[in-house]
Amino acid sequence: MEFNFMFYSFASFFLIFLFRCLFKFFKSNSRELPLPPGTLGWPYIGETFQLYSQNPNVFFASKQKRYGSVFKTHILGCPCVMISSPEAAKFVLVTRAHLFKPTFPASKERMLGKQAIFFHQGEYHAKLRKLVLRAFMPEAIKSIVSDIESIAKDSLQSLEGREITTFLEMKTYTFNVALLSIFGKDEVLYREDLKRCYYILEKGYNSMPINLPGTLFNKSMKARKELAQILAKILSTRRQMKLDCNDLLGSFMGDKEGLTDEQIADNIIGVIFAARDTTASVLTWIIKYLGENLSVLQAVTNEQEAIVRGKEKCGEEQTLTWADTRKMPITSRVIQETLRVASILSFTFREAVQDVEYEGYLIPKGWKVLPLFRNIHHNPEIFPDPEKFDPSRFEAAPKPNTFLPFGNGTHSCPGNELAKLEIMVLLHHLTTKYRWSMVGANSGIQYGPFALPQNGLPIRLTRKP
Ligand code: HEM
Ligand SMILES: *[C@@H]1O[C@H](CO)[C@@H](O)[C@H](O)[C@H]1NC(C)=O
Ligand SMILES: *[C@@H]1O[C@H](CO)[C@@H](O)[C@H](O)[C@H]1NC(C)=O
Ligand SMILES: *[C@@H]1O[C@H](CO)[C@@H](O)[C@H](O)[C@H]1NC(C)=O
Helix, strand or coil: CHHHHHHHHHHHHHHHHHHHHHHHHHHCCHHHCCCCCECCCECCCECHHHHHHCCHHHHHHHHHHHHCCEEEEEECCEEEEEECCHHHHHHHHHHCHHHEEECCCHHHHHHHCCCCHHHCCHHHHHHHHHHHHHHHCHHHHHHHHHHHHHHHHHHHHHHCCCEEEHHHHHHHHHHHHHHHHHHCCCCHHHHHHHHHHHHHHHHHHCCCCCCCCCCHHHHHHHHHHHHHHHHHHHHHHHHHCCCCCCCHHHHHHCHHHCCCHHHHHHHHHHHHHHHHHHHHHHHHHHHHHHHHCHHHHHHHHHHHHHHHHHHHHHCCCCCCCHHHHCCCHHHHHHHHHHHHHHCCCCCCCEEECCCEEECCEEECCCCEEEECHHHHHCCCCCCCCCCCCCHHHHHCCCCCCCCCCCCCHHHCCCCHHHHHHHHHHHHHHHHHHEEEEECCCCCCEECCCCCEEHHHCEEEEEECC
16 A cells, blocks of 8 residues: 555656656757856856946946857846847847746835736736826826926925935935826825835835844835825725826726725835836936036026027916927937936846747746846947947937837836926926036946945035026
């Protein structure tokens, strides 16, 4: 009896094993394809140490020089393939996007919420994306230009005559714009509570994920819970008053959509996360680049002053409109060139859901795949003299998949129009009414997670006479 059981289990184990091998053998001969070139470094530690011990861009660039635009390496215990050509980026992000799923460390998923848009593929993702795009497409954000403008004016006014840390102040601005786009104007009531919780939450975002009382992670998980409670309160008020709003929350709450409160909360927190530091660091870089090049600053200022004068002549009201923001070609090129040079999201993460062949190489199932946006943006064959800040290079439209500050394909940034809009509105008031000078040495760059001018760019801001 005992023996029989063992025999059968052994036999079936053997058969399964045999079938799996045969199956693999017949399924694909992809195993015979070579892996991309490169080194994996020591297991587990891999090349993580090298990656973090130097400017990550130097690490990527030296690898690319040595192995070409597709190479393998090992970071944070995961074997991965890094890609840095427009064709490979198109393959991973657009044409074969279904073979590469988004992937994040579990602790980040827990903090942002498992149901947030970034972590999903397929039907649920498509549904969320439709709802987010609906709230952030030009038609929808046109109506909030003047509200964004009041936020910009108030922010700048509060900074007049002070020495400030640009990045911190820009974070406040982009946070307030994010709340406006999510909740509309009514929820200023909750602004301070949301801000307090969110600022605690983010402190834990890059901390060790150890959930013991007193740790940063534990505190931020607590703040995460409190945020969800505030959101629940806002949801129930809106339901009671049967408010029908065309902001992001209204889009998520639509009857037909059938999202749970938890799904809504995870995605609201996710959008704040995606919207705030990204846009604030781009603004910080623009303020630095304009401060360093007076001829570019003058060109932007002239363009913005022409908009002010145009309004005075027509006797129009002195508030910005969507149409005004379409008359800012020079400012737009400054934004594009900043997105290229600074490449604040140097890369993104995907994971192969099956063995994939690319250009004769095997990308094994489960391996991470990192499209390196920054390397594409700094490739001298695509952008000559790549380290130079020269907005005029965008007078001609870039070729497909050579300029990907907002990614491409199914997960590309749905907030890109809002990001550009809020940057233009702030620059309008900054260049027409203020001067600024940088305080202290300004050549350093700090990493983590985004590239940022050292110390967040301390400046002194004064009103023009
Ligand atoms: C200049 C500022 C910004 C930059 C550079 C930026 C960049 C990006 C990039 C590169 C992605 C794609 C990542 C990937 O494919 O893995 C992305 C995704 C996303 N961004 Fe942005 N973003 C910015 C501002 C915003 C704003 C203002 C919002 C919201 C209002 C936003 C919301 C999102 C969301 C929700 C996703 C996830 C989309 C999905 O997974 O389908 N972003 N962003
Ligand atoms: C904080 O840590 C304690 C002890 O591990 C745990 O019981 C509690 O649930 C944690 N708090 C949160 C919000 O996760
Ligand atoms: C400013 O930018 C212009 C246009 O890109 C460039 O020709 C000029 O050399 C730059 N000046 C400085 C001081 O960097
Ligand atoms: C995204 O990919 C498509 C298909 O290759 C391409 O037509 C489009 O120009 C790309 N977008 C960007 C921003 O390069």
